[in-house]
Amino acid sequence: MKASRFLPLIGLAIFAYLLWSIDLGKLAASFLSLDPLLFLAALGLSVVAIALKAVKWQVIIRSYGLPFPFREALRGWLVGFAIGLVTPGKIGDFARAYYLKERANMGRALTTVVVDRLADILILFLLAAIGLTAFVTLYVPNDLLLAGVYGFFVLFLAGLALFSRTRVMIRVLRPFYRWFISDARKGTVKAVFDDFYGGVAVMVGKKRLMLASLAITLLIWIVTIFYVWVLAVAMGLAVPYWFLFLTFPIVGLLFALPISFSGLGTREAALLFFLSYVGIGAEQAIAYSLLMLVVDYLLGAAGFALWTRHPIHLRVGKNNL
Helix, strand or coil, X not given: CCHHHHCHHHHHHHHHHHHHHCCHHHHHHHXXXXXXXXXXXXXXXXXXXXXXXXXXXXXXHHCCCCCCCHHHHHHHHHHHHHHXXXXXXXXXXXXXXXXXXXXXXXXXXXXXXXXXXXXXXXXHHHHHHHHXXXXXXXXXXXXXXXHXXXXXXXXXXXXXXXXXXXXXXXXXXHHHHHHHCCHHHHHHHHHHHHHHHHHHHXXXXXXXXXXXXXXXXXXXXHHHHHHHHHHHHHCCCCXXXXXXHHHHHHHHHHHCCXXXXXXXXXXXXXXXXXXXXXCCCHHHHHHHHHHHHHHHHHHHHHHHHHHHHCCCCCCCCCCCC
16 A cells, blocks of 8 residues: 555644644634624635636636637536545646546646646745745744745746656656556557647647736635635634735645645644734634635535536546546
8 A cells, every 4th residue: 555645644633633732612612703794705705716717727728729618617627626625635636637528638638737737836836935935034034944945946947847848758757658557558648648748839839828827827816815814804813914915825835735635734734823923823723724624615515516417437538538
């Protein structure tokens, strides 16, 4: 059994420790202070963020000249989001590719999802680097920490540049292709690889569409941080919007680590740490994080409902995913 399967237990262990170390009565009281109208407003903003993500995916798909209605893009996003809630990391993102199977081959469908995620990570890294720089400068001066963040950002950009070069990736992946792919699957894998990088080449040539996707990604983050700010106000937490703008992208990076289910444990620990600098207690911070989880699962429930009506068929063929 692979050790990676146990990684999500790290987040669960962190969550269990946090619950053990706080006053559960105060945690319950934090939930009871929730303003229902403001909570509904926050929920509405989270829906807007998901809708913008569907629009961004549409923009990326458009680089192929493929018609893909907003309704289908939104359905794919919600289903992928729902699957991602119950799997480590961002596996659910790749489920979206299955909704393109009637319009594109496997490689190109995966390209749209990967490019979408790379745009997310690029903007997230950028915002996190800016936010951490400001946070460290204002609260915990530490040049070594800043150097580490900038180093990771540079490595990410270098990796992105290498990833976009077909010849480099052929050399990197050739040993894995020879040693770990069976002869029966080599033809299929090669076709997917060729289609994938053929799609990358198409997208690289559509610079305006790629810039538009980055701009939409930035807008998504602005809306998302506004959503979590309204959620904080709904709980009576005195957290400035600018503080969340600086710190929440960092929380987002930690949330993306494949060491928990639905970010359980990692998000609570990160929010507890950052919010302590603006006078928010541990019980309130954890209740705030759990309320975000409630919003996630409400959206996930919509995704699962759509999945039951339009299930993904995990059958691989020439033009299927």
